[in-house]
Amino acid sequence: MKKGRETLLVLLALLFVFSSSNVYAKKYQDTRNHWAVEYIDNLSDAGFVSGYESDSFRPDAEISRVEFYKIVNSMANLSKTYTVTFADVSTSDWFYKDVSKAIKSGYLTPTTGKLNPNNPITRQEVMGILGYMYKLKPDTAILKQFNDASKLSSDNKGYAGALVKLGIVSGDSGQLRPNDGISRAEVCKMLYLLMDGYGLPAERVVVDSKIKFGDQNLYN
Numbered sequence: 001m002k003k004g005r006e007t008l009l010v011l012l013a014l015l016f017v018f019s020s021s022n023v024y025a026k027k028y029q030d031t032r033n034h035w036a037v038e039y040i041d042n043l044s045d046a047g048f049v050s051g052y053e054s055d056s057f058r059p060d061a062e063i064s065r066v067e068f069y070k071i072v073n074s075m076a077n078l079s080k081t082y083t084v085t086f087a088d089v090s091t092s093d094w095f096y097k098d099v100s101k102a103i104k105s106g107y108l109t110p111t112t113g114k115l116n117p118n119n120p121i122t123r124q125e126v127m128g129i130l131g132y133m134y135k136l137k138p139d140t141a142i143l144k145q146f147n148d149a150s151k152l153s154s155d156n157k158g159y160a161g162a163l164v165k166l167g168i169v170s171g172d173s174g175q176l177r178p179n180d181g182i183s184r185a186e187v188c189k190m191l192y193l194l195m196d197g198y199g200l201p202a203e204r205v206v207v208d209s210k211i212k213f214g215d216q217n218l219y220n
Helices: 002-019 037-045 065-076 096-105 123-133 141-145 154-166 184-198
Strands: none
Touching: 037 184, 065 096, 065 123, 065 184, 123 154, 123 184, 141 154
16 A cells, blocks of 8 residues: 555645646536545546546546546556557547557457447456556456356456455445446546555556457457
């Protein structure tokens, strides 16, 4: 936990310096009485998440795949890229570079089919990516308490269990709902707890020859 708290202290110190230059933390009009306001404000103050027009954050809206990739890439300070082959991602898209970074980092499997980049990212996709980026030790035994654990893919199951063991994920009424979407507020809570306990994820890079392509329908 010490490493994570040191990271937060550094971020807060930087924010104090910036505030003296008339740069202030962003506050959103639709999060003031929200259960996740602390998590959202901390991630926003650190520069990892941002809102929309009219000072809104839309905390209960489901986060899309590319919105989530952008946050993870920012937290891990990813810089290396790989050519994007998805049929529905073009170089003119604002998220093109984030998709290319995600592939090069190894948490996104490339295909020649569709990514459906603006679709809600699933809960198990989020757990798989975070487990991979934080290099968590897979744990499947703890998942016995959830009656829908069988819906987790083999790639994500161990990381989901690891996040449950760490207390980052708790489930709801004996369910993980792995194929459901996840709200922007829920994502902020997970990211804050990980950052607070374990710091920021380190950059990960996969050599081009090790990048393997997946089935065309992987993200349908």
